[in-house]
Amino acid sequence: MSNTKELCICGIGPGHPDYILPAVHLEVKAADLLVGARRQLETFQSYAKTDLLFTGKLEQLEQDLDNRDEEKIVVLVSGDTGFHSLRRFLQQAITDRTIRCIPGISSFQYLYAKLGLGYENAFKASLHGTTTQFVSKLNEYESVFLLTDRQNNWKTIAGMLAKSGHSQATMHIGNRLSYPDEQIITATAEQLLQLEFSFSLCAVIIEGVTTQPIQHA
Ligand SMILES: C[S@@+](CC[C@H](N)C(=O)[O-])C[C@H]1O[C@@H](n2cnc3c(N)ncnc32)[C@H](O)[C@@H]1O
Incomplete structure (x- = not known):
């Protein structure tokens, strides 16, 4: 019944x-x-x-x-x-x-669309209140999408990439996606480790290699 x-x-x-x-x-x-x-x-x-x-x-x-x-x-x-x-x-x-x-x-659909990227061959996971071994997935997938939280944030991710020999991997960081004060930053893990942003609601895509930091409109 x-x-x-x-x-x-x-x-x-x-x-x-x-x-x-x-x-x-x-x-x-x-x-x-x-x-x-x-x-x-x-x-x-x-x-x-x-x-x-x-x-x-x-x-x-x-x-x-x-x-x-x-x-x-x-x-x-x-x-x-x-x-x-x-x-x-x-x-x-x-x-x-x-x-x-x-x-x-989803935040992943929104961020991939904003960047003009597809997620057919993406690994998606969460670091929001949990951990996941995402670094090894970089070799298997075109990109890796991660939810974050205050502790497991974009800087933690950049640090993990640099430590595992992926300091030239490109990270796209989306903060407060869809809100009027949305920010999307693209840079290598190495470049990001030199920068400071206080991002609150944040999702990350990791892919390939980039040369210059990009601030998206
Ligand atoms: C509990 S999870 C929920 C995920 C949600 N079900 C989805 O499909 O996006 C919360 C996480 O989603 C991400 N998130 C949700 N809204 C967001 C936004 N507007 N901008 C950036 N990240 C967002 C952040 O990583 C946040 O910590």
């Missing part, structure tokens, strides 16, 4: 409202409860929905959702639902609701 209550996980893209699919707006409009991080809830505040703030604590989220009676819950996640989002956790933790996903534009 299928559950009548549902939980819909919606990918809301890299951040700017222009990159949210209309299908996500329809789900939010129909929601009885909207769940998300502060900036995600703010994006949909015009719908004036009852909301629940996700503070990053998974156990708390599970408890909060356990106690809800609403028929239709919508959980907002950044980027796409299928790439390092809350999807896996929710599918395991929430067993009394039908779970659906609506896709969003």
Whole structure:
């Protein structure tokens, strides 16, 4: 027997409202409860929905959702639902609701598109709260895409590349992608180790070799 209550996980893209699919707006409009991080809830505040703030604590989220009676819950996640989002956790933790996903534009799709690159032969991984052995993948793939966090950031990546003999590898660093203050920097790992930027929300593509640092428009 299928559950009548549902939980819909919606990918809301890299951040700017222009990159949210209309299908996500329809789900939010129909929601009885909207769940998300502060900036995600703010994006949909015009719908004036009852909301629940996700503070990053998974156990708390599970408890909060356990106690809800609403028929239709919508959980907002950044980027796409299928790439390092809350999807896996929710599918395991929430067993009394039908779970659906609506896709969003991932930070990797956005950054590859902005640079005019393809990701058919790319290795994609996350350093966001986790580690991954990405250096060996440089020999197997045309490019490597990495999510980052404050600790495992672009400078850590540049350091790891230099240490493993890849100081001439090109890094494209995308900060606050899709927002008005978006910045994309292209330089070698070696060049980047000499530079300082305080990037907050950042994704990285590593590929080939470059000669001069480029600041993209
Ligand atoms: C929990 S992961 C979510 C990834 C998301 N599901 C996706 O498809 O892009 C969060 C990480 O995504 C990346 N990210 C998300 N939005 C971004 C943006 N607007 N600019 C740069 N990186 C972003 C950052 O590396 C951030 O630490």
